[in-house]
Amino acid sequence: TLGVWRTLENGGYDAAAIFRQAGLDPEALPQPGVRFASPAVQRLWVLAEEITNDPCFGLKVGQQWHPSAGHALGYAWLASDNLLEAFQRLVRYLAVITTKKEVATFEREHGGYRFVWDDSQSKYASSDIEYDEVFSAVIAICRFSTGDQMSPKRIWMRRAPPPQPCEDQFNAFFGAPIKYSAKHNSMLFDPRRIEAALPSGNIQVAMECERVVVRYLAQLDRDNIAARIKAQLLSELPSGTTTDEDIAKTLHLSVKTIESHREHIKQKLTLETAAELAQRATRWVETRKTG
Numbered sequence: 001t002l003g004v005w006r007t008l009e010n011g012g013y014d015a016a017a018i019f020r021q022a023g024l025d026p027e028a029l030p031q032p033g034v035r036f037a038s039p040a041v042q043r044l045w046v047l048a049e050e051i052t053n054d055p056c057f058g059l060k061v062g063q064q065w066h067p068s069a070g071h072a073l074g075y076a077w078l079a080s081d082n083l084l085e086a087f088q089r090l091v092r093y094l095a096v097i098t099t100k101k102e103v104a105t106f107e108r109e110h111g112g113y114r115f116v117w118d119d120s121q122s123k124y125a126s127s128d129i130e131y132d133e134v135f136s137a138v139i140a141i142c143r144f145s146t147g148d149q150m151s152p153k154r155i156w157m158r159r160a161p162p163p164q165p166c167e168d169q170f171n172a173f174f175g176a177p178i179k180y181s182a183k184h185n186s187m188l189f190d191p192r193r194i195e196a197a198l199p200s201g202n203i204q205v206a207m208e209c210e211r212v213v214v215r216y217l218a219q220l221d222r223d224n225i226a227a228r229i230k231a232q233l234l235s236e237l238p239s240g241t242t243t244d245e246d247i248a249k250t251l252h253l254s255v256k257t258i259e260s261h262r263e264h265i266k267q268k269l270t271l272e273t274a275a276e277l278a279q280r281a282t283r284w285v286e287t288r289k290t291g
Helices: 001-011 015-021 038-052 057-062 070-079 085-090 127-146 166-174 189-194 204-221 227-237 244-251 255-268 274-290
Strands: 103-109 112-118 154-156 186-189
Touching: 001 015, 001 038, 015 038, 038 057, 038 127, 057 127, 070 127, 070 186, 070 204, 085 112, 085 127, 085 189, 085 204, 085 244, 112 127, 112 189, 127 166, 127 186, 166 255, 186 189, 189 204
Parallel strands: none
Antiparallel strands: 103 112, 112 186, 154 186
């Protein structure tokens, strides 16, 4: 939403007036952790498209991305060991950056890693310029992380080709073949770029940021027991001393409730075995000693 504001201002438009017209309070925008309801955000995109009459508006919004726009998730992305780990965090904690029922996947397939963004199950379907914003933001994040002008191997978009000269701007920015009127919205990436170490990788920072993300999501949904237990597990990860009884006491839940969620949550943290959990905790502790 902040990207929409900046893009409107850069174009000489009265961003505050447009936000109010959409039912959004401009004064709330700078407040940490503010989240706007999907219907109002949907109206904002519609108004922005109508008022600017700019088919490249979404492309420009995505390029306004900044790590803070994704709460601690943005910084967890930057501190990830590689883009594979960064994309996995994005998929895992997608609820940080959207209130829609959107689904993002990032999976290895023949030819590379495919990132898919799908909102077909959402009550508020995204417009073409919203998808433009998502894809341009993802590429901006990747380039911010790698420090170069990396590009995907190929892009598929459900939208029709944008009119010229906007289509040329799409080609120049993405630097990859784009298939329009496709059945899905996705991008295919070279495995070598995805698996290469990032210059900003820092396991200690990444895990600290991930803990902040999990606590934030747990606070958003106090009725989500799994999220609350997950946050507590992450907070105790470095010491490795957490017990079901400790978590139950901290969260004011029964030990039986904790036991019924714990193993599933470990899997959701992508820590498939207890040995892997210990290994990551050890790496975190050793990083603290050498740092």
